[in-house]
Amino acid sequence: MLVPATAAVVAIGTVVSGATAADGRTGASHGPASPVRPGVIDSSPFWNDPESDAARQVRQWKLEGRTRDARILRRISDQPQATWVAWDDPVPDIARVMAGAEKKKKTAVLVAYNIPHRDCGQHSAGGAPDAERYLRWIGAFAKAIGNGKAIVVLEPDAVPHMVDGCTPKGMRAERTRLLAKAVARLKRQPGVKVYLDAGNSGWIADPWQLVAPLRQSGIERSDGFVLNTANFQTTASLKAYGRRISEFLGGKHFVLDTSRNGNGPLLGTWCNPPGRALGHPPTTKTDDPLVDAYLWIKNPGDSDGSCGGGPPAGTWWPEHALGLARATTQNTQRTTRMLQ
Template identity: 45%
Template sequence: MPSDAAFEPQRPRRPRRAGLVAVVAATAAVLVLLAVLAARGLEVGPFQPGAQERNVFAERPQYADPGSRAAQAAAQARADGRTAEAEAFAELASVPAGIWLTPEEHPPGEVGGYVAEVVESADEAGRVPVLVVYGVPDRDCTGGFSAGGLDAEAYLPWVREVATAAGGADRAVVVLEPDALAAAVECDRREERVALLSQAVDVLVEAGVTTYLDGGHSGWVPARELAELLRQVGVDEVRGFATNVANYQTDAAEVAWAERLSRLTGGASYVVDSGRNGVGSPEDWCNPPGQALGQRPGYVDDGTRLDAYLWIKPPGESDGECNGGPPAGQFWPERASQLVTAG
């Protein structure tokens, strides 16, 4: 005799359609996730690459500071009736160049306000300012013409002021400490400078400022030695490095050098200072005679890792009290006129 269980009502089975809907929904979610990841990887859609992942020079033209020393010299020459000089200096002033930040001219407590004004003006013009941070302790330990800088304790707060102000811009670029790493080899200051610059990198990256570490130039420290220092400082965390800053090596020499340095640092991008290398002076770096303006600033898309040519050191400003020049950073009218005429 059958048991009572055989006569219990059977529970209705769930329709298979519900299970199918669940599978379809899960599949759709996976496809959406893959699409999101693909969009990020391809840099399409609403996802924008960060400040270190893109070439900002391809997005906007560079900024020419209306208050530069060349612009001031042009105004003074015009007021004095020196028409030819005024035109030459105005031509220099019209070309975008680096805006140098030193603690002597823009000390702690003031540099942030100055940078905020610069980046606001650049944003309004739809352009990219190039800020050159130049205040590391014992700054010019090899040449001495630009001696100075902050002590180690004051350095990072000063950089943080710069980073905070520059980070408020839509786009801004910092070239960090010309000559600092290459000179550290000669001055035996590797440990101190690696520590300070790596902290400065962290501050600038956190603020969202596109950053290039200084990478010396083709006639100085061997590439492998400099590449190791760049890696220690954190070149993989920033956009890349800058070469030929305030120097006169030719574009061909610098691109070859920089491509090698890029390979040694995992493919880092770079910029080249072409302000005064129209002739090239591989040995003399301090106001060498007979020079000419180099290639005008502009972004590059040629299959190399070169982002742009820049005039990081403003042409017309002295390298130091050598070859008849005034103190470093001062506008030198005679040399400025010669560069414009030759270049």
């Protein structure tokens, strides 16, 4: 359900950093998230890539005279998003990101997405061909970060897919071993925080099922877990779900992907659902002692896959991005009217 990506600068419309939606398909909207004002950069500690697809699209639309659309799309381009690293050589992408983040004195947000048998052979099939090469890859990933500050979201779906049965039983022991080694290797870098992916509140109904595989995957040495990667579950439902997991894990902290959860999920539709909106901007100011940050892990505007009318998974889809931004504008206007 997720898609490999590269942070390298490519032409608009090609496959770039991104992810598809997660498998959770239930839940209801709890109302619009905090509005994201166009043209205003949140006082976020995270690095915003000036060469993101959204930023380049804004520049292109300005040149084409689509100034209103460009202004609306700045709701996305003005916010920091994660960089997905999923190819054979992680060093060039990470080096570029870390250099940019260091220059701005910001924290990079990286997604390590190369586990063998990735996505169970579905939309984002791939990953390292074997355990040995994965460990070499994660070693190069960690080394490229150096002494810089970074949050690493480790292997979206890898743990939940062991719970829902998608990952074959014969591969689970190797997977937890690789994840635990990855956590240990990444934590050797002094400025790195690592969060293991734990799905979302609409996917694994009983969070207790996640506890054993998370423990086996090195959760104790990590900084916590992440919820809602590339999904649409509301912040309220995620916090409640995360607290339950945290209780089972001795109070572990967690982070949330709020990139597209402004209107919550659409019942029965996980792939490019219409009518969704941007969620809370990336920040560490969550007003919750267990929630370390809201992050935009999924890059808003990247397709979830060749379903729901979208192009292949991970392809930048400008009109879809514009739809997310417009829906957020409508939420902001609605909230303003309610407060008058």
